[in-house]
Amino acid sequence: MKDVVRIQSDDFSQDEEIAALKASSKRMGGIATFIGCARDFSEGRAVSEISFDAYGRMAVSEMQQLRLDAIARFNLLDARIVHRICTVSAGDNIVFIAAGAEHRAAALDACRWMIDELKARVPIWKKEITSQGDSWVSPHP
Amino acid sequence: MKDVVRIQSDDFSQDEEIAALKASSKRMGGIATFIGCARDFSEGRAVSEISFDAYGRMAVSEMQQLRLDAIARFNLLDARIVHRICTVSAGDNIVFIAAGAEHRAAALDACRWMIDELKARVPIWKKEITSQGDSWVSPHP
Amino acid sequence: MIAVLFFGPVVERGGSAELKMAFSLGMTLQNLRDELAARYPYAFEIVCFTAVNGQHVRDLSMPLADSSEVTFMAKFSGG
């Protein structure tokens, strides 16, 4: 069984992740997931590829803590987070978040909270590669 | 390619559905999904199976309209809805909703709206089968 | 003739999934509902949605056309 929180270069399978999530409980009535993908266009420019840099050790420990925080805050039955660190093309998967709860509201709330928190507290940086050159992405405050 | 909105007896694959959703655009930055599953416990009773009845023709047309409404309301790039009509056991999938948008907020908002609307306007009924007998589920108002 | 459909919890309380009712000129959805509710009072206790030819209808004063398919439904519980 793969870890509940991972940084990896390879793509992930939603089917595998959801099966692993569901294995934790038969009381799970709702599963919300979020998948972030590479877009072919950003801030008015065509983007050919996106690459990432990460403070790997801290990124994994922050994601582990984030998962535990979400489970406690939303009373989840289980949650999983996978973030790819590699170079991806338009349409490729970047991040996967899943939250499973007894009822749908908690799962949906937790999924949104987790992706928002991940962006705010996990040390990963994205560089957009365009025909006019590369640039690190500065999130809007 | 499978229809974007379906009622079926068989299980579905998230990987297949997400791949089909993503095929519609390379501008999709966020995909939110919701999966509803059969729980082994409801209102204080152990539930062994859940069966469904549906006004099939109307259910499909309501789901098709619901998808179009969500696309217009949240400016989605694409959306998909699959509902199983059969007898399922605890842990089995019942419903799948996916919303893809340029940015995550619209995808997450649309996914929640679609599952809430589906429950309110699509003519499908759920019967819980327990060792003490069967009962149709009455949603709380 | 009007085809009347029932599903799930309404069938359980009414005993029949499908009925044929005589059509009469000028009959409204309310007339049909009243006739059926008198025959199946237990089933109609839980009816809260009505559809004609697969479309939700809220205004029961709607006149029915011959050969319509009318469905009286309990609160939905899909998803």
Next chain:
Amino acid sequence: MIAVLFFGPVVERGGSAELKMAFSLGMTLQNLRDELAARYPYAFEIVCFTAVNGQHVRDLSMPLADSSEVTFMAKFSGG
């Protein structure tokens, strides 16, 4: 010695992903930051988070232990 790590956009502006800095007794995170910011002003323009041994630290008056791993980071853009 203190190990200093930079990532992504900070490396691009500072030129180096890893530095060794001399440790001195009583030195604080603020002292280290000041010394590095003077050396790499362009990089430090975008630094907004600091971690010590992989933990977020907000209070820069924190005294550093020898052999600490300190990271000065730009706003995150993962996900």
